[in-house]
Amino acid sequence: MAAVIREAAALGPGLRAVWLEAPEAAQAAVPGQFVMVEGGPRRITRRPFSVSGIDREQGLIRLLVRVVGPASAWVGGLSPGQPVGLHGPLGRGFTLPPAGACAWVVGGGVGTAPLLFLAAELRRAGGAVWAALGGRTADEVVGADELKRSGAGVAVATEDGSAGERGLVTTLVERRLAGGGPPPATVYACGPRGMLVAVARRALEAGLRCQVSVEERMACGVGACAGCTWPDGRLAPDLALRRLASSREAPGEGGGGGPLRVCRDGPCFEVVRA
């Protein structure tokens, strides 16, 4: 229930990549799962971080930490050799398309973290990946170089135009959809809720499957405290979340909706019309 920091490095202003020695988590984790990490000696709850990459041989997992408060500052500031309390991997990850299928990943800010792990697994299985990455500024765009190195196609949009084109990541998705190329088996998205809603609507309108990883404040991470429940199970009034199949439990039934614990029923869900 603890891990040791192997390596920590700045990826940009206020963004750290932290590699942890956590052999069991590295073996077990699937893309979209998260770990709960101690937030420092005075913090009351651990904090959820998506697994953004793994090195199974060395037993390492990577977290991308955007410093937004004392807990993330503490985790981001850890030095190699330091131990940190951690449990996981937790939750339901994304379901992967058939090997070799084409997928799109759409990431907003540090929401790209789980998509980097996902894209790496998809590429390993021989799939084509196209990534649309966004942020308010160039500093907020995460993972573009890593995705390009993996052979994925990458498009970038920023609200201030400091990287890629000026605008929203949704615009990139719309243009790609209109482009008439081969459709992806699934559109995967993680980022701010407004972005998830916009991307999911576009994907469903185009008849594509869409899976999202959502974020909520959590205390236990294991389904015990009901702190992260979305009582109506909706991403938006017109969009319901449906549990994805996992090895642990049967998939959700019906059209989605109803109380969903983000930690245990998610954090990755299929989006369906409500």
Next chain:
Amino acid sequence: MTGRRRAATGGVDLGVTAAGIRFPNPVLVASGTFGYGLDYTGIFDPGRLGGIIVKGTTLAPRAGNPAPRLCETPAGLLNAVGLENPGVEAVIAHHLPALAPLGLPVLVNIAGENEAEYEKLAERLTGQPGVRALEVNLSCPNVRKGGMAFGTDPAAVERLTRRLRKRTNLPLFVKLSPNVTDVVEIARAAEAGGADGLSLVNTLLGMAIEVETGRPALGNVTGGLSGPAIRPVAVRMVYQVAQAVKVPILGSGGISTSSDALEFLMAGASLVAVGTALFADPLSPLKIIAGLEEFCRDRGIRRVDRLTGVALPGRGGVAEACRG
């Protein structure tokens, strides 16, 4: 596995008998922080606990309050879950049978919107496998009906306890709210109504505002504060109530370490419940059990129950427990 729990560990007897129930050790997990008992199984064996108090259960399923339901505050956690639960029938059909093989005392926390609902819950849970007691939730601050509205009126507490007493032979632990002027008055009312034990304290009513948006931090606006921030309040209440009642006390409120648990025992609690500390470290209940055992062993205290109330007026402190 769990059948091999030993009441005596390294010469120290950690077992506690309270309200006619034998607990293998005095460290339980608090309602609402441990689901229906099995969510932490991937992290530790819940069979090592002293007992499990399962989530607040209502007659009908409840979806609970809108998100966000949590907000961390200095040394504390505000929550406004709003008694989300699958309803008593699902608990009986699915959750209790899964928990029974642990062989641990299970206390079911019950919450009604009116007296009749509490009565139905008590009747329905009586005789269910593994259920050893009911924790009567008269103190939830996050629901509009029932909950704290009952727990702040001594006459209502006594009347409801008396009615429940007639409906079940299960021991009743009445869970008290700290959101009262005089907790002793409420405790006496519960005892007079026939409570077999008292559970204190539930969360303190609180609130936080996000200054960037100028909006309340919780979807429910107000919430219940737990964690180390409330511990001195809870210890004081246990200390006051222990002097006023004869029934055993299950103490809770910000217990994070064995030293914290010892404070509650010495203030008069026979049992303790760990809650919010699970969120900083899921292994904290096991560390607390080990710490209690070590404390006793180091001082030659043979039974942990000798520590109950040693800090009360007229008692002899730790030295008294060492003599026993």
